[in-house]
Amino acid sequence: MMKTLNDLFILENMKECNVLAGHRGLTRNVQSVNISDTPDVIQFLDKNHLLLTTGYAFQDDPQEMCEVIREMHTLNCAGMIIKINRFLKQLPEKVKLLADDLAFPIIDLPTNQTLGNLSRHILNYLNDHEAEQLYYALHVQKEFSDMMIKGHSLNSLVEQLGHFLQRPTLLLNHRGEKIAQSHDFRMDSMKLAEPEIIKKIKDDLDTAREGGTFAIPSRDSQSITTFPVKTKRQYPSMLVIMDALTLPYPSSQMAIEQAGNVISFTLIKEQSIEENSRLLKNNFFADLIEMRIHAEEEILSRANYYGLKADMESICIVCAIDAAGDSYETLQLYEKKIGELHHNIYDQLEDEIINGNMEATLFTKEKYFVMILQFPNYTEAEIDNVTKFIERAQRNIEGDYSVSFGISNPIQSVTDVSTAYKEAVEAIMNGYDLKMTGFINFYKAREIKELLNTLPRKDLKALYENTLKSLAYPKAKEDVELVKTIEVYLNSQCEISDTSRMLYIHRNTVKYRVKKTEELLNCSFRDPADSLKVRVALVIGSILEEDEQVRTAN
Structure with missing residues (x-):
C-alpha cells in the first residue's frame, strides 16, 4: 500500500518539520525521494516523487520557484521539503499562496537535520519498513543491555524506556502491583491517573498479562497498552505504556520487546536473590520445628x-x-x-x-x-x-x-x-x-x-457400603445391635469393659459381637487402618441418616 505525506510524520526525523503551505495536499502519495538544488530539477522528477532541497536555486527568484511548483503539480508530484532557514529565511508570500491554491505541500526541515539522512529514513520507510524497525530495535537492545551489565535498577530501565518512547511507562508485577515507573508519574496529573490505570489492569489481569489495550476515561479517553514481561513466575509481569498505539515509527513493538527482554533478565536476577533468601527462611523453619x-x-x-x-x-x-x-x-x-x-x-x-x-x-x-x-x-x-x-x-x-x-x-x-x-x-x-x-x-x-x-454423596455411599457390607443398612434387630456395639466399642478405644458397662451387656456378649462383626466385615479392629475405616463409615452412616431425615421432613 502506497504511503502518503501524512504517513511520513510518524518518522522521528519528521517530528520537528512544519507544514508551511498546501496542507490540503498532505494526502498525496509518496513513492520516491529526490535531492536537488538545481533549477532544472524538474527533469529528474516523476509522479509521486518528493523533492528535498535547501532552496539554494530559488533564493533570489521566487518566480522560478513558483514555476517549479506548477510543473511538479502537473506531474502529480508529492510535494517539497525545504530548509527554509538555510537560504530563503522565509517562504515568499506568492509561493505560499500558489501552494495553498494547488494543495501542493511545502514542508520546512530544521537546519540541524541533513537532507541525506532524512532521505535515507524516508526511503527505508517506503521500501523496507522491517529493516528500519530492526535497526532501531538493535539500537535499543544495545542501550538496555549496557544498562543491565552496569547493574542499573529496574526503575532506571523503565525510565530509559519511557525516554526512548516519549511515553509514560509503568512496570507492574503479575498481580498488577507497581514495581517501577518513568518520571512522568511524578507529575500531579499522572499521579491522579495512576490508581485508575492500575485498577484497570487488576480488573482484567488475564487480558493484561497476555497484552491488551484499555481506555482511561479520566485522560480524555487516552489508552494504555500492556506488554507481558516473562519471569520465573507462572504469570508474567507487565509493561504498561500510555498511548502505545500512536507510537511514532520506528518506536515499534519490536523495540519494546527488546527492552522488555532486558527488564525480564533483571527481574529474573532479582527473583534468584529472593529465592536464596527464601532458602535461609526455610532453614530457620526447619530448625524451629525440629527444635534445634x-x-x-x-x-x-x-x-x-x-x-x-x-x-x-x-x-x-x-x-x-x-x-x-x-x-x-x-x-x-x-x-x-x-x-x-x-x-x-x-x-x-x-x-x-x-x-x-x-x-x-x-x-x-x-x-x-x-x-x-x-x-x-x-x-x-x-x-x-x-x-x-x-x-x-x-x-x-x-x-x-x-x-x-x-x-x-x-x-x-x-x-x-x-x-x-x-x-x-x-x-x-x-x-x-x-x-x-x-x-x-x-x-x-x-x-x-x-x-x-464436603464430598459427593455418591462417593460417601460407596465407601459406606463397601466398608460395612451387609451391616450398611441394618434392619434385623441383631444387625442393629452389632452396629451399635461396634460404634461404642471403637469410641471406647476398643476397651471391652468400658463397652460392656456403657451398653449394660455382659463382657462375653461384647466379645462375641466384635468377633462376629470382624468376620462379616473381613477386618480386625486392632488394626489401626481397619479401625479408622470403620470409624469413618459410621460417621458417614450418620450423615446419610440426617440426609434421609431432611428428605422425609420436606
Whole structure:
C-alpha cells in the first residue's frame, strides 16, 4: 500500500518539520525521494516523487520557484521539503499562496537535520519498513543491555524506556502491583491517573498479562497498552505504556520487546536473590520445628525477622500436591517439572495471602507448603475466615493437579510452632489415609464429619457400603445391635469393659459381637487402618441418616 505525506510524520526525523503551505495536499502519495538544488530539477522528477532541497536555486527568484511548483503539480508530484532557514529565511508570500491554491505541500526541515539522512529514513520507510524497525530495535537492545551489565535498577530501565518512547511507562508485577515507573508519574496529573490505570489492569489481569489495550476515561479517553514481561513466575509481569498505539515509527513493538527482554533478565536476577533468601527462611523453619533452637529469646528474635509476632495466636496450615493418578507418577520422573510446579504453587499461595489480606508467613518443608497464620484472637469468626481463605486458594491453585490442606489447632506462642506443624501434618495425613484428594482437614477429630460432608454423596455411599457390607443398612434387630456395639466399642478405644458397662451387656456378649462383626466385615479392629475405616463409615452412616431425615421432613 502506497504511503502518503501524512504517513511520513510518524518518522522521528519528521517530528520537528512544519507544514508551511498546501496542507490540503498532505494526502498525496509518496513513492520516491529526490535531492536537488538545481533549477532544472524538474527533469529528474516523476509522479509521486518528493523533492528535498535547501532552496539554494530559488533564493533570489521566487518566480522560478513558483514555476517549479506548477510543473511538479502537473506531474502529480508529492510535494517539497525545504530548509527554509538555510537560504530563503522565509517562504515568499506568492509561493505560499500558489501552494495553498494547488494543495501542493511545502514542508520546512530544521537546519540541524541533513537532507541525506532524512532521505535515507524516508526511503527505508517506503521500501523496507522491517529493516528500519530492526535497526532501531538493535539500537535499543544495545542501550538496555549496557544498562543491565552496569547493574542499573529496574526503575532506571523503565525510565530509559519511557525516554526512548516519549511515553509514560509503568512496570507492574503479575498481580498488577507497581514495581517501577518513568518520571512522568511524578507529575500531579499522572499521579491522579495512576490508581485508575492500575485498577484497570487488576480488573482484567488475564487480558493484561497476555497484552491488551484499555481506555482511561479520566485522560480524555487516552489508552494504555500492556506488554507481558516473562519471569520465573507462572504469570508474567507487565509493561504498561500510555498511548502505545500512536507510537511514532520506528518506536515499534519490536523495540519494546527488546527492552522488555532486558527488564525480564533483571527481574529474573532479582527473583534468584529472593529465592536464596527464601532458602535461609526455610532453614530457620526447619530448625524451629525440629527444635534445634533452644533459647526462647533467639526463637522470638528470628521469628520476628520473618514476620512472626510473639504476642499473637497462630495456626499452622500445610498444603501438599495430591499424589494421585498416573499423571503425577509420570511427573515425578521429571524433577525439573516438579520443581517448576512447586515454584508456581508457592507463588500462588503468596498471592492468595496478599489478596486475602492475611497476617501470614509462608515456608516450605520437604513436600509441604507451610503457612503460619496469626490472629489477635482465634475466634469462631476467624475459623470461618480461614476456611474461606483456604477454599478460595484451593480453587485458584488447582489445575491439572489437586491440592489438599491440613490445619492445626491454635497455639499461644511461636515457640510452639513445632506442635502446630505436627498437628497440621497429621490432619493432612488423616485425609490421605482415607484415600481422599482435594480436601481441607482440620486437626480436631470432631471435624471429620464436616470434612466428609464436603464430598459427593455418591462417593460417601460407596465407601459406606463397601466398608460395612451387609451391616450398611441394618434392619434385623441383631444387625442393629452389632452396629451399635461396634460404634461404642471403637469410641471406647476398643476397651471391652468400658463397652460392656456403657451398653449394660455382659463382657462375653461384647466379645462375641466384635468377633462376629470382624468376620462379616473381613477386618480386625486392632488394626489401626481397619479401625479408622470403620470409624469413618459410621460417621458417614450418620450423615446419610440426617440426609434421609431432611428428605422425609420436606
